[in-house]
Amino acid sequence: MVDASTTSLVDSPTPHCGPGEALIKVGLLSIDPTIRTWMNDAPGYLPPIDIGDVIRSGGSGVVVESRSEHYRVGDVVNGMTGWQEWAVASDANRFAVLPQGLGLDLAAVMNVLGATGLTAYFGLLDVGAFKAGDVVVVSGAAGATGSVVGQIARARGAGKVVGIAGGPEKCAEVVELYGFDACLDYREPGLSRRIHEACPKGIDVYFDNVGGAVLDAALANIAMHARIVMCGAISQYNATDREGVANTSMLIMRRGQMKGFIVFDFAQRYAEAHVELAAMALDGRIVHQEHLVPGLENAPAALNLLFTGGNHGKTLVVVDESVRLD
């Protein structure tokens, strides 16, 4: 967890917009579990955030000054803003210009068309090699990524979609709001047995957002040729002793595979995902909700919500509510 000694809010001059750069007024910050991993002084897929640096974060904003051919004043853009009020787009830090007039507001676009939705899309369809009829199990099912995974699977003809989430309220949300066939509460005992009861023929695709004991229970229940999508391990990010996974031999017995990925690996293919995700959000096949936390100063608390389960849907910090899409 992030406490008062982890971050501090400091004033500094508004950054200068040099040649080839654009100045961005930040509107929303995307609060993602992976930010917590960047705070570790340990091997990762990006370097650790250095002491004294701005916290690395996705975010969106509006271009207020541009000396770059890539951005016009008034463009609403998405990229790595960091936890701050102003960001600079440059060749080293490129932003995507968001589409106007889609009928989705900025928070929804950052959720369904942002890293969250893209992670769900490429994780399920590419890494998980999902096909119609598959039995799909998703952990973190009430979360921003997990809820979209299950809805894509359902829209694409899954045999069954079962979520795993924490507590009866979240589990009800997964079934009633997101339309999963069932949801299992990992806080109750006997998770492996309950997965077996929900999926008696085994799991074809397990989309793992949490790692640890939940991953182990899923491994115990994989079907032949199962694909385990290693997306996140939120149960382990704050752990001092990581939980071991004992059932890896099930991969041999069932000829299964576990495969990890980072959504950035698919950057060349975001456009194809955007088309389908936008269509699904607009016609209601993807139900989504955003959990808005007002104020840059509350970004650390917003990050902690992801680990306490206190959020509902995609967590975003509102830095400037005037930044909007048409």
Place this chain on the structure above:
Amino acid sequence: MVDASTTSLVDSPTPHCGPGEALIKVGLLSIDPTIRTWMNDAPGYLPPIDIGDVIRSGGSGVVVESRSEHYRVGDVVNGMTGWQEWAVASDANRFAVLPQGLGLDLAAVMNVLGATGLTAYFGLLDVGAFKAGDVVVVSGAAGATGSVVGQIARARGAGKVVGIAGGPEKCAEVVELYGFDACLDYREPGLSRRIHEACPKGIDVYFDNVGGAVLDAALANIAMHARIVMCGAISQYNATDREGVANTSMLIMRRGQMKGFIVFDFAQRYAEAHVELAAMALDGRIVHQEHLVPGLENAPAALNLLFTGGNHGKTLVVVDESVRLD
């Protein structure tokens, strides 16, 4: 471990050879770690051996009577003989007729061209998607499968081949006899650090025969897009509490995959492997040794050798030494 209460040697009549069947006089038994897994009353890739049944096992023998078009008297055949002196080939239990005149004796054929060599071949090349230049790490490197994995990798142009084995004697054998670039003793402390020193750019293919803590140490050291071949977990077969693997999140960080397989999955492609494996054994690119244990009554003790590390090379039980290839 198998003790005196696990098995008993019993006399029964020589089996009858019915229509479509062949009677086989068993020569050698293939003693493989997987036999131990078939003794568990737990999910597996084959049903557990029932109490009172013959112990399931690969083996070879000579056809002494045939009422099948598939076998002639005098054929030396390989298949699932079980731990017994006589076996029956049938439509439900097919045997492969072994090639005569290759210049390899029966024990060598059962090692390099048998399940052991085939497991190494398909595991490394197909499941592991090995390519020239890869840094390959193999656990159980002094074992029958592991020693062949490393030698195929070397012959196919690996960047580096590092073994992991138990004790200085085995490690010396891996380097001096099997020609690996290095071998690490897992019984010494700091295995993860020593893997890092041997493979500073990380592991491209890790061929896992042992599971548990060794697998965990390898996971900590994978390179980007690493392939982990899940072949066996010999460290866990006798364990009452399985060791957990804590570093599965490295699959996310490094976009790695762990994939399990059983050699039987490749049965349609054995012929292509036999050609290459036989050529490599004959010209010395694959050095092999067989550990012969005389007497059917010693089969349980021979199986235990695999878990104590008391064997050198492929362990075979000699049931009848008169059964030979030309």
